[in-house]
Amino acid sequence: MSALFYLLVFILISAVAAHAFQLAKINHLRKAGIYPQKGQATDSDVERLIKSGRTTEAIKCHREVHKTSLREAKKAIETLQSK
DSSP states (O other): OOHHHHHHHHHHHHHHHHHHHHHHHHHHHHHTTSSOOTTOOOHHHHHHHHHTTOHHHHHHHHHHHHOOOHHHHHHHHHHHHHO
């Protein structure tokens, strides 16, 4: 097999592993009561995550609540942080 094939397989496996890690992290935060349960996120959860310094999770939560793109959610969180 060519080196390009192995590179593509490596990239695919890395992407799947990264996604699995993120899901496990969110599940851990849900069990710890830090991140809201699936389908129960609110704006107050977003604000709480921002205040606790969990910007990445706040962006994910904002996307879940408002069904926005990553870019829109990031901009909204940056705006909330500047207040």
